[in-house]
Amino acid sequence: MLIFRGTDWYKGLSAEEMQQVGDQWMAWFKGLMASGQAVAGNPLEREGKIISGKNGRVVSDGPFAESKETIGGYFLLKVNTLDDAVAIAQQCPGLPYGIRVEVRPVAGECPLVEQLRGEAQLAER
């Protein structure tokens, strides 16, 4: 999974530059979909909520607009290795403008269950 971080990167750009990066991004994504390397991808709205705390009592507005950390969108890739995914991430047209890409392997199994199994094995010893 590619996670694109940064939602403030196009603030300083002219309309022409924005159009250019947007078109490059779209061509990049369509190419990946056509070749089967990407199976999904979407931008996220610059709004949302964050819930936490006991029983989810705390609901806060996130700083989703104009932040370097905020997730602006994601691609779900189907490739063989982490290196393949990194190579694709390096083609991201937003990189020169301040976007960061997080590349995360999708877990074959929920890490929680894995942890559980690990602990069960420890307990058997």
Next chain:
Amino acid sequence: MSTKNEYMLLFVGNEWYNELSHAEIKKIADQAKTWLDGLMERGCAKIGHGLARDGARVAAKTGRVITDGPFAETKEAIGGYLIVEAGSLEEAIAIAKTNPTIPYGTTIEIRPVNRGIEDCPLYRRLQELEQEPATAQA
């Protein structure tokens, strides 16, 4: 036509279960499975994955690849995601609130998903700029 929208639930905060006993983890894992099964039965859950605790980061501008990303054991790390269908953001929040791992330290970020890459905030900003009178940009 469906009036449902998609929302991405991002599960933030890794390794909150490290301090728990096997019995506790098992209980929560069972609850989480029941929660997910329930959402799937209702047709609310579309797709989701846990994310492995390794990975890489490609830095902005330099394009430098950092492979020892601190994805495990940090409070901000994304542990997984789930795309749900709901009628409104409030409905998506209500779904997220029922997740059984929240009391143990999981934070859930709920974000509306755009319907397609053409409908992204970048293109909307572009349209705003085009509609602004030229003097506003001067």
